[in-house]
Amino acid sequence: MEKTYFDRVHLWGKISSITALAVMLCIPVSICLYLNVWPQAGNVFKGLLSIIPLFWSVAVVEVVTYAPLLGAGGTYLSFVTGNISNLKLPCGLNAMQNANVRANTEEGEVISTIAIAASSITTTLILAIGVLLFAPVLPKMTAAGSPFAPAFQQVLPALFGALGAGYFAKHWKISILPIAAGILVLVFAPQLAVGTLIPVTVIISLLGTHIMYKKKLI
Amino acid sequence: MDFKESGFMYLLGGFISLFVIAQSLFFMVKAWKQGKKLGISAVTLKNTVASSALFTVAPAIAILATVITIAGALGLVLPWIKLTTIGNISYEVTAAQNALEAFSIKGGLAFEVKDKAVFAAAAWVMTVGCVMPLILLPIFLKKIQTKVGKAANTNAKWADLMAAAAFIGLIAAFIAKAVAGSGDKAVVGDGAGLLSVSTLIAAMVIMLVLQLICNKFKMKWLEPFAMPLSMIAAMGVAMLLARILPAHLVVLEWRG
Numbered sequence: 401m402e403k404t405y406f407d408r409v410h411l412w413g414k415i416s417s418i419t420a421l422a423v424m425l426c427i428p429v430s431i432c433l434y435l436n437v438w439p440q441a442g443n444v445f446k447g448l449l450s451i452i453p454l455f456w457s458v459a460v461v462e463v464v465t466y467a468p469l470l471g472a473g474g475t476y477l478s479f480v481t482g483n484i485s486n487l488k489l490p491c492g493l494n495a496m497q498n499a500n501v502r503a504n505t506e507e508g509e510v511i512s513t514i515a516i517a518a519s520s521i522t523t524t525l526i527l528a529i530g531v532l533l534f535a536p537v538l539p540k541m542t543a544a545g546s547p548f549a550p551a552f553q554q555v556l557p558a559l560f561g562a563l564g565a566g567y568f569a570k571h572w573k574i575s576i577l578p579i580a581a582g583i584l585v586l587v588f589a590p591q592l593a594v595g596t597l598i599p600v601t602v603i604i605s606l607l608g609t610h611i612m613y614k615k616k617l618i
Numbered sequence: 619m620d621f622k623e624s625g626f627m628y629l630l631g632g633f634i635s636l637f638v639i640a641q642s643l644f645f646m647v648k649a650w651k652q653g654k655k656l657g658i659s660a661v662t663l664k665n666t667v668a669s670s671a672l673f674t675v676a677p678a679i680a681i682l683a684t685v686i687t688i689a690g691a692l693g694l695v696l697p698w699i700k701l702t703t704i705g706n707i708s709y710e711v712t713a714a715q716n717a718l719e720a721f722s723i724k725g726g727l728a729f730e731v732k733d734k735a736v737f738a739a740a741a742w743v744m745t746v747g748c749v750m751p752l753i754l755l756p757i758f759l760k761k762i763q764t765k766v767g768k769a770a771n772t773n774a775k776w777a778d779l780m781a782a783a784a785f786i787g788l789i790a791a792f793i794a795k796a797v798a799g800s801g802d803k804a805v806v807g808d809g810a811g812l813l814s815v816s817t818l819i820a821a822m823v824i825m826l827v828l829q830l831i832c833n834k835f836k837m838k839w840l841e842p843f844a845m846p847l848s849m850i851a852a853m854g855v856a857m858l859l860a861r862i863l864p865a866h867l868v869v870l871e872w873r874g
Contacts, residue, residue, distance in 0.1 A: 431737070443720045455747045472763050479704065483681060517646035524642075526675065556792055560818070565822040583798045590809075608783070613779055
């Protein structure tokens with residue numbers, strides 16, 4: 401039987417994830433070889449012990465939450481390059497909306513993969529060029545007194561305001577509950593990291609929408 | 619020469635960047651070919667690339683700025699490498715901070731790391747702390763996607779609504795943060811306040827106006843760029859407000 405496009409994406413994705421894992425582990429190994437210094441394992445474990453319970457459980461939640469939204473190719477790519485919730489996911493959503501295709505269809509898969517690949521390449525180039533060329537200037541641009549500083553501090557409200565407007569206008573009935581719930585949670589726990597808040601608002605949004613659908617309110 | 623910013627470290631950074639670009643290009647070419655087979659027009663495919671690249675510029679510059687925040691302690695190159703691969707500033711800062719604390723370095727990232735062993739340990743902790751998704755994906759992703767695909771095929775309307783609900787849930791978290799979240803006390807403008815809410819509202823209004831213009835004047839070409847343009851314009855509004863409003867209003871943050 402001939403393999404489907406999805407089968408092939410998963411095969412490429414598996415190979416690329418394992419390759420990426422090997423490449424990433426080469427980073428500390430090559431630094432140690434180059435500097436000819438190996439830190440005491442005890443200290444590395446001590447450092448890891450305090451972050452792994454949180455980071456690795458967040459990783460499980462992120463994979464389960466984002467994978468259905470990003471599509472297969474988009475997920476494999478996004479988890480290599482990172483910055484998913486604040487960049488890759490909104491970028492994929494925007495592209496699918498513009499191309500008028502649905503997530504979890506082959507067309508959605510294609511558009512989301514192309515958008516996330518274009519976004520990953522752009523981010524990598526901007527980071528590389530920025531580090532090489534603008535390193536002396538950048539701290540001045542983003543420093544507290546710079547006229548550009550407020551713009552960079554507000555990049556997330558600007559991004560999600562613009563992205564949200566289209567969705568809220570189209571689906572206002574199902575938007576009210578998750579926004580209200582998110583604000584309510586933060587009223588009581590203002591310090592909560594947005595990464596922890598995302599699974600909460602996503603689950604509330606899914607539950608609310610499911611109930612409204614069952615009750616034929618939408 | 620500082621070992622943190624030596625030629626070797628830059629070479630390593632260059633290699634990692636090329637790896638990420640090559641991988642992205644591979645997936646893009648495969649998806650592009652499949653898109654043509656499915657009958658998606660070349661214009662739509664090109665627009666997807668152009669608008670995604672434009673969409674990415676401002677957030678990528680913001681990510682670049684975060685490289686600087688940890689460059690004081692770890693040099694420019696290691697934060698650059700880490701933010702190119704599974705990078706996310708909150709993870710990297712936490713990982714690096716914990717690595718330094720494991721060496722009993724009080725103040726953590728506030729001071730420059732001069733000990734090679736500490737630097738290498740930070741690289742290990744920052745890397746191993748973040749690799750879990752790359753272990754999970756090859757094992758579980760196909761199963762997750764197949765289940766979602768089956769559910770989507772049995773009831774298309776419900777599946778569409780659930781997909782929209784999940785997106786809206788994600789966006790809602792960031793909207794709530796801009797309205798009611800507190801930020802880093804040491805950073806002015808990080809918490810919810812006048813500037814964050816004004817930027818949010820400006821972005822929404824500009825986006826709705828641009829969509830209206832697209833529909834009314836049938837400007838199809840503008841549609842893919844409405845979102846990135848609204849985002850950049852809203853950042854411009856934040857800059858403008860910071861200049862024209864009295865200082866006490868600019869820094870007004872109701873959640874600190």
